[in-house]
Amino acid sequence: MSDDATAARAAAADAAADANADETGDVDARTGGPALEVEDLRKSFAGLVAVDGATFSVEQGSLTGLIGPNGAGKSTTFNCITGVHDVDGGTVRFFGEDVTGLRTNRVAERGLVRTFQIARELEEMTVLENLMLAPGDQRGETLAQAVLPGFRDAVRDRERALREEVWETLELFEIDHLADEQAGNLSGGQRKLLELSRALLTDPDMLLLDEPFAGVNPTLEEKLLDRIHALQRERGLTFLLVEHDMDLIMNHCEHVIVMHQGQVLAEGPPEAVRDDEQVIDAYLGEEI
Amino acid sequence: MSDGPGALDGVRRRWDAAATRVFGNDPLLVAAVMLGIYVLFTAMTLVGPSGGDLGAIVSNLQAVTFWTALYAMMALALNLHWGYTGLFNIGVAGFMAVGVYAFAALTVPPSASPPGLGLPLVVGIAGGMLAAAFVGVLTALPALRLRADYLAIVTVALSEIIRRSLLSPELEEFTLFSNLGFVPDVTLGSGAGRGINMPTNPSIPVKSVLYTDPGNPAAGGRTVVGKAVLGAAESAGVRETVVSQFAYTLVLVAVVVLFYWLLVRVGNSPFGRVLKAIREDELVANSLGKDTRVFKIKVFALGCALMGLGGILWEAQRGFTDASVTTFRPLQTFYIFVALIIGGAGSNTGSVLGGALFAGLLFQGPLFVRRIVAHLLNLGDPPSTFVGAAAGLFSLELGGFLAYTVNNISELRFVFLGLVLIYLMQRRPTGLLGHRKEAAASVDLMERPGGESDE
Numbered sequence: 001m002s003d004d005a006t007a008a009r010a011a012a013a014d015a016a017a018d019a020n021a022d023e024t025g026d027v028d029a030r031t032g033g034p035a036l037e038v039e040d041l042r043k044s045f046a047g048l049v050a051v052d053g054a055t056f057s058v059e060q061g062s063l064t065g066l067i068g069p070n071g072a073g074k075s076t077t078f079n080c081i082t083g084v085h086d087v088d089g090g091t092v093r094f095f096g097e098d099v100t101g102l103r104t105n106r107v108a109e110r111g112l113v114r115t116f117q118i119a120r121e122l123e124e125m126t127v128l129e130n131l132m133l134a135p136g137d138q139r140g141e142t143l144a145q146a147v148l149p150g151f152r153d154a155v156r157d158r159e160r161a162l163r164e165e166v167w168e169t170l171e172l173f174e175i176d177h178l179a180d181e182q183a184g185n186l187s188g189g190q191r192k193l194l195e196l197s198r199a200l201l202t203d204p205d206m207l208l209l210d211e212p213f214a215g216v217n218p219t220l221e222e223k224l225l226d227r228i229h230a231l232q233r234e235r236g237l238t239f240l241l242v243e244h245d246m247d248l249i250m251n252h253c254e255h256v257i258v259m260h261q262g263q264v265l266a267e268g269p270p271e272a273v274r275d276d277e278q279v280i281d282a283y284l285g286e287e288i
Numbered sequence: 289m290s291d292g293p294g295a296l297d298g299v300r301r302r303w304d305a306a307a308t309r310v311f312g313n314d315p316l317l318v319a320a321v322m323l324g325i326y327v328l329f330t331a332m333t334l335v336g337p338s339g340g341d342l343g344a345i346v347s348n349l350q351a352v353t354f355w356t357a358l359y360a361m362m363a364l365a366l367n368l369h370w371g372y373t374g375l376f377n378i379g380v381a382g383f384m385a386v387g388v389y390a391f392a393a394l395t396v397p398p399s400a401s402p403p404g405l406g407l408p409l410v411v412g413i414a415g416g417m418l419a420a421a422f423v424g425v426l427t428a429l430p431a432l433r434l435r436a437d438y439l440a441i442v443t444v445a446l447s448e449i450i451r452r453s454l455l456s457p458e459l460e461e462f463t464l465f466s467n468l469g470f471v472p473d474v475t476l477g478s479g480a481g482r483g484i485n486m487p488t489n490p491s492i493p494v495k496s497v498l499y500t501d502p503g504n505p506a507a508g509g510r511t512v513v514g515k516a517v518l519g520a521a522e523s524a525g526v527r528e529t530v531v532s533q534f535a536y537t538l539v540l541v542a543v544v545v546l547f548y549w550l551l552v553r554v555g556n557s558p559f560g561r562v563l564k565a566i567r568e569d570e571l572v573a574n575s576l577g578k579d580t581r582v583f584k585i586k587v588f589a590l591g592c593a594l595m596g597l598g599g600i601l602w603e604a605q606r607g608f609t610d611a612s613v614t615t616f617r618p619l620q621t622f623y624i625f626v627a628l629i630i631g632g633a634g635s636n637t638g639s640v641l642g643g644a645l646f647a648g649l650l651f652q653g654p655l656f657v658r659r660i661v662a663h664l665l666n667l668g669d670p671p672s673t674f675v676g677a678a679a680g681l682f683s684l685e686l687g688g689f690l691a692y693t694v695n696n697i698s699e700l701r702f703v704f705l706g707l708v709l710i711y712l713m714q715r716r717p718t719g720l721l722g723h724r725k726e727a728a729a730s731v732d733l734m735e736r737p738g739g740e741s742d743e
Contacts (some may be wrong), residue, residue, distance in 0.1 A: 125728060146558065
């Protein structure tokens with residue numbers, strides 16, 4: 001299955017690249033160089049070394065897989081990149097700009113947005129409210145515009161526009177029937193969908209997805225992957241994906257980074273990584 | 289008997305329909321609860337020592353409305369911090385004190401002792417609110433970066449520091465700028481233990497509707513309105529002071545409505561949505577690019593300003609205060625929390641209901657019970673100690689124990705409060721209306737685009 005799928009996807013990617021070149025949209029604004037560069041990243045917790053000099057880069061517009069055994073430092077790497085943890089050493093560059101040590105919200109504002117391994121939905125807010133929160137630069141997020149009568153109409157206009165965008169997203173992720181549900185009542189898979197759709201609504205340039213498909217049914221998973229590929233093509237979005245499903249990684253990622261004990265063990269195209277002796281020893285086991 | 293169940297069903301259906309109408313409509317619900325409390329207090333006045341005296345009934349209803357309005361106001365302000373944003377502020381009393389003392393410093397005439405700046409009332413109120421907001425921001429800046437528990441510790445400590453400082457002789461009267469030649473000296477003071485007189489205070493404009501000399505109603509005459517209203521009241525047996533207190537209570541009710549309006553508006557906006565998100569999971573809000581620190585500081589300042597205003601309307605209207613009063617003690621913060629917990633944190637309507645139920649049933653009600661029991665039953669002198677009271681239990685002499693209980697009902701309110709809190713925590717931790725389903729947008733989100741219903 002994988003060879004055909006890979007070939008078909010490669011053809012699709014080529015076509016998309018051509019389309020991009022023709023369109024010259026905002027995708028081209030940041031041409032050249034990788035989207036994300038992580039260099040010698042270090043982080044330890046009270047003596048436990050979680051990330052030990054990891055160095056890798058993620059090409060613009062790619063879907064890159066980040067794999068590795070439990071405890072390899074994948075989630076900690078995400079947390080360091082997004083400013084959730086202070087790093088002990090190393091640098092993180094996003095489209096060439098040093099974002100090391102920036103606060104989480106500043107990183108997100110620059111277009112580098114993440115989801116969490118264990119879905120963090122805002123439990124006592126509805127699904128709609130969760131999504132309405134996401135878009136940046138909203139009128140009415142300042143106290144004065146929220147309260148003073150003169151601004152209220154403009155705030156409402158903007159909210160109506162956002163509402164439209166949010167409903168489209170809900171339909172795309174097939175959770176529109178849950179729109180008015182408190183997010184805390186959602187199932188595990190639905191929470192993952194909520195997270196992913198919320199992250200997309202921030203209009204990011206790059207998404208760090210921490211096991212986004214855990215608990216999502218296979219049909220919908222395929223659909224979401226299609227959507228991710230479409231976003232790669234149409235908006236030039238870059239994805240870094242932590243995932244344990246090797247079939248998914250092999251079939252959908254252009255590039256794979258393998259982490260082990262806080263370091264990057266190997267990286268390259270899926271086929272090369274799959275055949276790497278070290279990777280097989282550390283993570284994949286012998287059957288593959 | 290045979291048609292009993294059918295008739296009962298009909299009654300139940302009608303009752304359910306009525307209940308849905310009342311409980312689904314916030315203003316109606318508040319009105320229904322207030323009506324219930326009024327009926328209860330009227331009944332308690334009727335069986336109490338003053339009997340069917342109309343003046344006594346009006347006076348009691350005025351009192352319970354007054355306390356309801358004050359607690360509703362404070363619960364609303366706290367709801368903005370704790371209910372909406374999850375900021376655990378247990379220094380409410382301190383921010384009230386800052387509001388009152390800043391108000392006093394601005395409005396008290398320079399000739400008084402302790403002196404002030406002698407500015408107009410409006411300046412005093414605005415200044416009091418700004419001062420409370422300013423102190424709030426100073427507190428919040430270091431504490432908001434830490435976990436919620438630290439904010440709680442910092443705020444409760446601050447409220448005690450403020451109260452003890454205001455009682456300190458060092459601040460009784462002090463002069464600012466005494467070494468700066470180019471700025472005139474300014475003498476201010478807290479009055480420490482002897483307190484501070486506030487001849488300019490929020491009750492004055494209300495009294496000026498009734499009296500030509502509102503500062504001293506007994507000395508001057510009455511205005512046209514005063515003549516009419518007070519004349520009518522007197523012929524109905526309502527005392528003059530009750531009328532002016534009633535008028536002031538109406539102002540308080542108006543302020544409650546204003547607070548409510550403001551908070552609903554804050555909540556139903558993108559700003560309020562971020563506040564809710566901070567309460568639920570601050571890291572998520574951060575990850576979506578929201579600078580939560582800015583939101584927290586803004587909302588903390590706004591809530592503290594409202595608490596400052598609440599303090600001024602609560603305490604300064606008496607025309608005199610000193611920092612030893614209950615209004616500025618941590619106990620006050622606790623009372624306001626109880627009101628909010630009963631009503632349901634997160635709900636503005638719940639805050640108002642909680643204020644009404646706390647003020648009516650837990651705070652004022654038991655005192656009426658004491659008067660009624662003392663009036664209806666001749667229990668004799670209560671035993672002076674609990675041992676003496678309990679001894680009667682063994683000999684089945686319940687009178688002594690009952691007398692002791694009723695005599696100490698003021699203190700027993702705390703036991704009662706504790707029981708109510710334990711019950712709520714076990715059975716209904718979200719309070720009456722704390723279902724947390726308040727809208728967090730300025731438009732109806734369920735309105736699907738493309739449908740005919742869209743505007």
